[in-house]
Amino acid sequence: MPKEYRQVEWDAQLADDCRHLIRLAFREDLDNEQDWSTVSLVAADAQGSANITARASGVLAGTQLIPLIIEEAELELTWTPQKQDGDAISRGDVVGTLSGSVRDLLTSERTILNFICRLTGIATLTRTYVEAATGSARVYDTRKTTPGWRRLEKYAVRCGGGVNHRVGLFAAVMAKDNHLAWSETQRTLADITPQVRQFLTAQLGEAAAAEKLVEIEVDSLEQLEAVLPSQPDIILLDNMPPETLRAAVEMRNRLAPSVELEASGGVNLQTIGAISQTGVERVSVGALTHGAVSLDLGLDWKA
Template identity: 55%
Template sequence: MQEKRVCSEGLTPGCSAHARGSHVDRDFRQLTWDDELEDDCRELIRLAVREDLERGHDWTTVAMAAAASRGGATFGARESGVVAGIHAARLVVEEMNLDATWTTWVDDGEVVEAGKPLAQLEGSARDLLTAERLMLNLLGRLCGIATLTRQYVTAVAGTHARVYDTRKTTPGWRRLEKHAVHCGGGRNHRTGLFDAVLIKDNHLQLRRNESPTATLADAVRHARQFLGQHGVGDLIVEIEVDTLDQLRDALQGAPDIVLLDNMTNDQLREAVQIRAAHGADVELEASGGVNLATIRGIAETGVDRISVGALTHSSRSLDIGLDWSLS
């Protein structure tokens, strides 16, 4: 496989969109394109290839296309959107060992209009036909997430709030989908259960079974002490509350973030005032009932973060098409 990169816009590898976001001193890891993400992507591609080919052949293509036939396939956006998945598509060429040259004209994070060509494969017609659906699936899914994310980010422009994803992702696709959120200008919440503490109501109930008088502040302090004892004291500690009284309690424990679950905008505004009166260096995250119609009002309450599960669980694929030239 040969690769050519002909975009002349001076973009660095990975997403370009993240450079436009605000700086956050203490935050979750942001999933730019790196070796770890590439390894996850390769593993997913191998699974997808097994789904299509198992140990056999693409019998339709083998029957219909001569071994010597050559061709080209240009991937293009049929609607406007934000690009994500260009690097993932390149890995399909490598993992399938395609007899083809991969040329790209855009990078992840770029905004494109309908009709914009994204990339081209030139080489064995058999290889191109066998790989086309997998590459379209990757590009369509990831571009769709990036595009929806950009819509949410645009909706809160000019406010203090930042848009975050969640763990509501497709199994096996998490890092790729979170990378697509990053490409759309959103921010990544925790990657998994291993890289942050998020104390939710079920955790609190279990804690109270062991210590009936424990407060939310006690739960935060206990988590910090436990993390310190196990050498991971630098992990972010977040706690979920669904009432303002719970917020007052939680602030006494000095968490990094308080998640305000399913609160009205009036409650969110009051939560911001409570935090200010407390003088706490704690960020407030709104969650629940967030969509494109409601997010602006939520952002205007003064919260710092808004987590949106819809970015990954409700996005549709962007329409990516192929223009063929076969010989």
């Protein structure tokens, strides 16, 4: 079974990331003051309930944050979900209900919606790419994420059916074009994988080093032929058209069948179908995160 990057699931580490973002979001809205609009118009003891409702179809993500927002901001609210992250939603669907202090509900409304609209947009776009990848290739995200939101956005990709590429620079070795262009000593492409593995073993020990994936980027079939004998875990094929990708797969199958191939660059909804049918195992798409548009969800008072 091929190695895989660690996938982002909802866990304590992701929840801790979210707590930092939640605190920053409320600091942006309230500073050291308060919601003057709400406190001047709504009685302190007013109670009410409101639904979060989908105003467009998509794939839900981000509702796991709502209890954290309530806890972190010390809101007098309860959250009753009707849909879960990863669920398909249609226009008019009720995602869940917030009940309690009307003041707290109004003050937190935009923060809650900002999180779930953004993440639902990512999950929805990811699902669109996954469905457009009509071949056997898996669809991966990249590190083209909003600073501070990396794990959260990758979680949304998972909700949409995508697969997470490395979560950070610490997670794997990925020798890209700029690494290869800048070198203090002359080395061939065939030298890179053994040098990296030797270094990792010396630094981390054999067991931990074996857990680090080694991926090398190439932009031509000539480079691919030079790298394959050293058998990195993955070779990234940069900006290759489908006919070249098919030739790369044939070469890989002959020379190093255990190496996985990843297509990257020039991938969009019009091209991913053909790319995914070339025989590569992976297609990475930066647009899953940097190109996603928030999906519209709103807050509607219950009668």
